[in-house]
Amino acid sequence: MNVFIGLLVLCTSIWVFSDARKIGVKRSGEKAKGGKLSVDMGPLGWAICCLLLWIIAFPTYLIKRPEFKKEYQS
Numbered sequence: 306m307n308v309f310i311g312l313l314v315l316c317t318s319i320w321v322f323s324d325a326r327k328i329g330v331k332r333s334g335e336k337a338k339g340g341k342l343s344v345d346m347g348p349l350g351w352a353i354c355c356l357l358l359w360i361i362a363f364p365t366y367l368i369k370r371p372e373f374k375k376e377y378q379s
Contacts, residue, residue, distance in 0.1 A: 317363055321366050325351050325352075325366075330347060330351070331347050332347045344369055351366055
């Protein structure tokens with residue numbers, strides 16, 4: 306079971322990296338406003354976060370993905 310979870314985390318992190326590169330996600334350098342959580346990262350940052358904090362970072366990426374597509378592919 307632990308091997309399955311590890312493979313799931315690894316594969317989804319690799320997918321996040323390649324998907325973020327394909328979309329064109331990049332770090333803008335803007336600071337978080339009003340106490341909000343900043344998700345200003347490039348593809349490598351997203352992949353590392355997914356590897357280390359998968360339970361938080363992967364769902365966050367999936368939620369932010371439509372925003373990224375709209376912002377970077379328009």
